[in-house]
Amino acid sequence: MGKPPHTSYHSDPRVDALVDETIGRVADKWTLLVLEALEEAGEQRFSAIGRAVPGISQKMLTQTLRQMEREGLVTRTVHAEVPPRVEYRLTDLGHDLAEAFCGVWHWAERNIEKIEAARAAFDARK
Amino acid sequence: MGKPPHTSYHSDPRVDALVDETIGRVADKWTLLVLEALEEAGEQRFSAIGRAVPGISQKMLTQTLRQMEREGLVTRTVHAEVPPRVEYRLTDLGHDLAEAFCGVWHWAERNIEKIEAARAAFDARK
DNA sequence: CTGAATCCTACCTGATACTG
């Protein structure tokens, strides 16, 4: 493959593959959106996250949170109450990732007009 | 929804939705990997990108490049030759996005061990 | 070489029902 020198400090292809794999698991729409919701509001319960991420199905929310928990991005705390209350919170690792993604959010905000224009031009050409 | 204050400078929900939509289109595995390949090697032809992104199918490469072209992230140059040569290059917009994603790459590199450990712990617990 | 077209599978999504 040949991973970029400026992002790899060691040229171990095994590590490169792991980075790719990690990116693949972390760079999906729902993870990004959930990450952002938790970064903003801090510890939150299941349904609150669902409300903060419009369009996500309950199934995908569960699945995304499980995966994030598995990757060490969030902690899951079950309070032994009735009705049950489950709270999710970003770990330090998750918080760091959220910060890393901030740049992407800002890029998107800054460039909405350019993107819309590019799309319009592309669609008109076709 | 209530998009984070620290990422939104205007609280226009229409803009927030657009940002979400844009993130959704741009934050997928293949776009990220292709972006990185182009950022590293500069202008490149179709097959070279394919080689630089191991695991991508030709279909996904074509599709990803089309979408990136539509979003204004890359330019596509067809050289009238036999055999045909098509070269892709990042636009300024694409380059900016690549830089924004650098933080995520570095995060992944820095934290491979933590992620692997978290996963092992999670799987052992289950 | 580039990439469109096809087939086929796996997964996402939404809806609904059920548990602790």
Added chain:
DNA sequence: CAGTATCAGGTAGGATTCAG
């Protein structure tokens, strides 16, 4: 409330084949 289970419909993605 916070899930799990299931089913139907759609879509994304891989493999293969063919064309300019």
